[in-house]
Amino acid sequence: MKRHVALIIETSSGYGRDLLSGIVRYMRMHDEWSVFLEQRDLWKQPPSWLNAWQGHGVISRATTPKLVEAIQKNGVPLVEVTDRWGDGELPQVRSDDDAIGRMGAEHLLERGFRRFAFCGFSKEAWSERRKQAFVRRVEQENYPCSLYNSAWHGRAAREWEAEQQHIMDWLRKLTTPIAIMTCNDVRGQHVIDACSKLSLSVPEQVAVLGVDNDDLLCRICSPPLSSVIPNATAVGFKAAEMLDQLMNGQASQVQSQWIKPVGVATRQSTDVVAIDDRGVAAALHYIREHACRGLSVDEVVRNSPVSRSTLERQVRKFLGRTPQEEIRHVQIKRAKELMLSTDLPAEQIAVLCGFDYPEYFYTLFKRVSGMTTTQFRKQANPQ
Numbered sequence: 001m002k003r004h005v006a007l008i009i010e011t012s013s014g015y016g017r018d019l020l021s022g023i024v025r026y027m028r029m030h031d032e033w034s035v036f037l038e039q040r041d042l043w044k045q046p047p048s049w050l051n052a053w054q055g056h057g058v059i060s061r062a063t064t065p066k067l068v069e070a071i072q073k074n075g076v077p078l079v080e081v082t083d084r085w086g087d088g089e090l091p092q093v094r095s096d097d098d099a100i101g102r103m104g105a106e107h108l109l110e111r112g113f114r115r116f117a118f119c120g121f122s123k124e125a126w127s128e129r130r131k132q133a134f135v136r137r138v139e140q141e142n143y144p145c146s147l148y149n150s151a152w153h154g155r156a157a158r159e160w161e162a163e164q165q166h167i168m169d170w171l172r173k174l175t176t177p178i179a180i181m182t183c184n185d186v187r188g189q190h191v192i193d194a195c196s197k198l199s200l201s202v203p204e205q206v207a208v209l210g211v212d213n214d215d216l217l218c219r220i221c222s223p224p225l226s227s228v229i230p231n232a233t234a235v236g237f238k239a240a241e242m243l244d245q246l247m248n249g250q251a252s253q254v255q256s257q258w259i260k261p262v263g264v265a266t267r268q269s270t271d272v273v274a275i276d277d278r279g280v281a282a283a284l285h286y287i288r289e290h291a292c293r294g295l296s297v298d299e300v301v302r303n304s305p306v307s308r309s310t311l312e313r314q315v316r317k318f319l320g321r322t323p324q325e326e327i328r329h330v331q332i333k334r335a336k337e338l339m340l341s342t343d344l345p346a347e348q349i350a351v352l353c354g355f356d357y358p359e360y361f362y363t364l365f366k367r368v369s370g371m372t373t374t375q376f377r378k379q380a381n382p383q
Helices: 014-030 048-052 065-074 097-109 125-140 160-172 185-197 215-220 232-247 278-293 297-302 308-319 323-341 346-352 358-369 373-380
Strands: 003-008 033-037 057-060 078-080 092-095 116-121 145-150 178-182 206-211 226-229 256-259 263-265
Touching (some): 014 215, 057 232, 065 078, 078 092, 078 232, 092 097, 097 125, 097 178, 097 206, 097 226, 097 263, 116 185, 125 145, 145 160, 178 185, 185 206, 232 256, 278 308, 297 323, 308 323, 323 346, 323 358, 323 373, 346 358, 346 373, 358 373
Parallel strands (some): 003 033, 003 057, 057 078, 092 256, 116 145, 116 178, 178 206, 206 226
Antiparallel strands (some): 226 263
């Protein structure tokens, strides 16, 4: 007989869906569970019927004191994948927030920044852990770090426009160029939107890094948001494995497990080297904004407060390539994004990225990427 398991995990976020993917992977390997799952968001309370449920196990991202009390009364094993509170007494699997904070700091330090900030949510344990780890790593290099926190949910949370105004007020006080890590992609979108309203260029003046790698949310941002990738699939798999041990009467040898992140998805919001020269930063921003409409170096110089010789020298110094190569770099990067996110033919993508002749685009793409456009798409989508 199959065991009845309740999954109290939000389906509304990319992180929650990745958790579920990990659980499903474990289930396919064992085929011993009958699962209850409802469409839900992170803030929804656990269903009331769980108080008297006679199933075999629960994996929960919405653990409340009432749920814990009910579970303890009926003796059903429960594994927490909650990260909103501190570490409790229940078996728990969650992302390693310390490692996430450190990885975010390393990503931004590698880009040569000397000023840093962290934007998080108050009274959220996962945000606090990420902030502390980020600040510790930055301070090891003797760099300053500005902080901003506010409520995410509940009565203390501000309306969207009011919250954006507070973030804008904070950003105005910061000296650029600066690198900001945000506690998650939602917060990253908040910061990028506030930068846009203040006409602060991202990433040239403000580099922004999120967490969770929610692909849709990251690409809604303008420019697209770089993000630390937590291994939520592994969290889900380990939680299912732990629950199976508990349902089999085996005391879990490890009461809590922290799963390390897998890396950083680098998109345009941190695709930069910190440059204190405002004229050169403005020129690079112009290239990023206009490269895909057929841009020349002469046009960049005409629209920037630097001479051509200064531009050539400084771009080589900071990026290791010429201004013309930087234009091509931006065009090819955009072409890759379109090939991954659309079904447009390569010839049409060439036009959208500012190439007059598709044949030149194909030659350049292969030289830069080491593969043809067809090979690139097959590698990205092998099925």
